[in-house]
Amino acid sequence: MKNRSKIIHCSDYHWDGVETKQYKTEGTNFKDITRYSLLGESEDEWELNMQTRYFEVQPGGYSSLEYHRHPHSVVIIRGKGSMVLGNEVHEIHLHDVIFISPETLHQFHADKGEPLGFLCVVDRYRDKPGVPTEKQLDEWLGDCEARKKCRI
Amino acid sequence: MKNRSKIIHCSDYHWDGVETKQYKTEGTNFKDITRYSLLGESEDEWELNMQTRYFEVQPGGYSSLEYHRHPHSVVIIRGKGSMVLGNEVHEIHLHDVIFISPETLHQFHADKGEPLGFLCVVDRYRDKPGVPTEKQLDEWLGDCEARKKCRI
Numbered sequence: 273m274k275n276r277s278k279i280i281h282c283s284d285y286h287w288d289g290v291e292t293k294q295y296k297t298e299g300t301n302f303k304d305i306t307r308y309s310l311l312g313e314s315e316d317e318w319e320l321n322m323q324t325r326y327f328e329v330q331p332g333g334y335s336s337l338e339y340h341r342h343p344h345s346v347v348i349i350r351g352k353g354s355m356v357l358g359n360e361v362h363e364i365h366l367h368d369v370i371f372i373s374p375e376t377l378h379q380f381h382a383d384k385g386e387p388l389g390f391l392c393v394v395d396r397y398r399d400k401p402g403v404p405t406e407k408q409l410d411e412w413l414g415d416c417e418a419r420k421k422c423r424i
Numbered sequence: 425m426k427n428r429s430k431i432i433h434c435s436d437y438h439w440d441g442v443e444t445k446q447y448k449t450e451g452t453n454f455k456d457i458t459r460y461s462l463l464g465e466s467e468d469e470w471e472l473n474m475q476t477r478y479f480e481v482q483p484g485g486y487s488s489l490e491y492h493r494h495p496h497s498v499v500i501i502r503g504k505g506s507m508v509l510g511n512e513v514h515e516i517h518l519h520d521v522i523f524i525s526p527e528t529l530h531q532f533h534a535d536k537g538e539p540l541g542f543l544c545v546v547d548r549y550r551d552k553p554g555v556p557t558e559k560q561l562d563e564w565l566g567d568c569e570a571r572k573k574c575r576i
Contacts, residue, residue, distance in 0.1 A: 275510040275528035282519035310521045311497045317523055319495045321547055322474045324521070343471045345463045347543060349501060349519065358427040367434035367501065369462045369476070371469050376427035391499060393545050395473055 276316045285328065285350060285389060295327070296336060301403060301424040304333025304382075312396055323396055328389040329353065329382035337379040337424050338401035342394055344372035350389030353382045359418050364388070377404065377412070379422060428468045437480065437502060437541060447479070448488060453555060453576040456485025456534075464548055473548055480541040481505065481534035489531040489576050490553035494546055496524035502541030505534045511570050516540070529556065529564070531574060 280287045287308060295305040305327060312323030328350065329335060337356065352365045356379040357372065364370070364380075370390075372378050382388035404412070406424065413419035432439045439460060447457045457479060464475030480502065481487060489508065504517045508531040509524065516522070516532075524530050534540035556564070558576065565571035 276523075276525040277509050277528045277530075278523050279509070279514050279516065280521040280523075281517065282521065285519065287519075287521060310499075311523050317495070317525075319526055320497060320523070322497065322545060324497045324499070324545065343469070345472060345474065345476045345545070347462075347476070347499075347501075349499075355431075357429050357431070362431050364431065365433065367437065367439075369432040369434065369439060371428075371430050371432075371463050371472070373428040373469075374471055376429045378429075391543070393474060393476065393497070 278316070280310065285326075287326075299336055299403060302334060302336040303423070304330040305335055310391075321396055322393050325392050325394070326389060327380070327392060328387055329380055330387055331382050331385050333382050334423050335380040336401070336403065337377065337422050338403050339375050339377045340399050340401040341374050342398035343374055344370070344378070345393040346370040346372065347391045348388070349391055351382065351386040352384045353380060353388035354384075354421070355380045356418050356421050359413050359416055361417050361421050381421065430468070432462065437478075439478075451488055451555060453490075454486060454488040455575070456482040457487055462543075474545050475548055477544050477546070478541060479532070479544060480539055481532055482539055483534050483537050485534050486575050487532040488553070488555065489529065489574050490555050491527050491529045492551050492553040493526050494550035495526055496522070496530070497545040498522040498524065499543045500540070501543055503534070503538040504536045505532060505540035506536075506573070507532045508570050508573050511565050511568055513569050513573050533573065
């Protein structure tokens with residue numbers, strides 16, 4: 273019964289042995305957000321075709337506004353907030369599930385005075401995100417609510 | 425900005441438009457457990473290589489004791505319990521993260537007087553689980569705590 277299984281215990285949104293990481297090493301179109309790599313980045317877990325990450329956005333913060341070919345599977349596990357998804361803005365709450373389809377613009381906002389934390393599962397091998405310019409946003413979104421919500 | 429993105433809102437561990445399903449259509453080695461297919465089973469989400477499911481075990485219940493080639497990425501999002509993982513028994517709590525490596529025997533137990541709910545992400549295309557016999561369990565596990573915990 274050899275196995276490489278593991279349990280990573282959690283206490284108040286911190287996981288044993290999992291460091292709090294910089295959200296991204298490039299770009300500046302995000303604010304007050306941290307990343308935890310939970311599963312799929314260790315050599316021990318090479319059979320996993322997906323990576324499970326936890327992102328936490330502090331009040332007033334937001335993730336990078338971006339789009340890419342790879343889809344996202346997201347589950348909110350802390351707090352509430354809102355998000356830009358394509359040309360719409362949606363309120364998001366605890367345990368809401370979000371499918372972000374390929375090439376869909378998205379940005380998470382912790383705009384309800386509390387942290388917003390979510391699990392995000394992605395393919396291990398995936399494309400790099402694209403980041404829109406203000407001009408592109410104007411072209412794509414016009415003058416809608418989503419355009420006003422975008423931060424880059 | 426065409427997209428097939430979606431937000432599935434949740435209220436008290438029930439998701440809008442997601443039905444409570446039978447845990448499995450075959451076998452009897454499980455008790456008081458239900459399944460919710462959250463993402464990756466709909467035709468709209470064909471780019472997802474993984475499926476996100478939520479399982480909820482009622483107090484006294486347990487998932488099927490099984491093993492398979494495909495790995496599992498699990499995050500507990502409700503309550504607490506324990507689990508058989510290979511030849512060990514582990515206590516599991518809210519937000520614990522579990523990697524179940526290939527061919528590792530596993531079974532979740534809601535044995536703390538409250539429901540145990542967890543997200544489980546798997547490859548869309550995967551092998552069918554194997555279910556051990558009592559004789560195999562005796563051979564594999566001997567007389568350890570994990571053997572006593574197994575229900576088939």
